[in-house]
Amino acid sequence: MTCHQLAQRLLELQPSLSPTDVARLTLMILNQSTDPADLDDDDTLIKAWKNASFRLESTSDQHAAVAEELEALCGDGPIEFSPDQLWVLMRAIKVQSQILELYTDQPALV
Template sequence: MQPNESLMSCEELARRIAQLDPDLPPAEVARLCLLILQAGETPSSLSDDAELLRHWRIAAFRLDAAADQHAAMACELDQLCGEGPVRFQPEQIWTLLKAVKIHSQILELYTGAPSLI
């Protein structure tokens, strides 16, 4: 990077993302900013509108997929909890293991660091 090449601030990135989809709530804009920046994108690649749109779509897709997985797993866990205290069956243990894996994937999505699971 050249010394006088300007870095895109998080505020500028958020403003540009909000322009791409004006209906996004501020928390969603912040999530997308985090995901795009966690992907290691360089400020110069984000200054191009087409590239920003591409990165925004990828981040939005990943966020939607993670939210869908989390919601589905939450339903499975609710059903499991509704069964009361019983001896765990193999499929119940599998449900718990899937829940741990999904939660680790979401954590990895936000931190950019590989999970230990």
């Protein structure tokens, strides 16, 4: 199954998906699939779609939370970093690496 074919299938199953959501889900589903031909089966496609949607939603939530923490951290000004601020930065790096892994299906940090 090609990217275009998968995008069409997703739109058939859920016509209300935005073009951006279709593109994201298509990329994630194909990256996670060992054999794209398996996605011809509706049950397999729906399972892969739900998995990709869950991963995307959870990563988006994490990203929003960390972005809020970083925004608060930036408001502190250029002072010495406290241990709590360093933990915020480390969490931000970890979340960004998870987002990269989500889209590329490759470990971002080793």
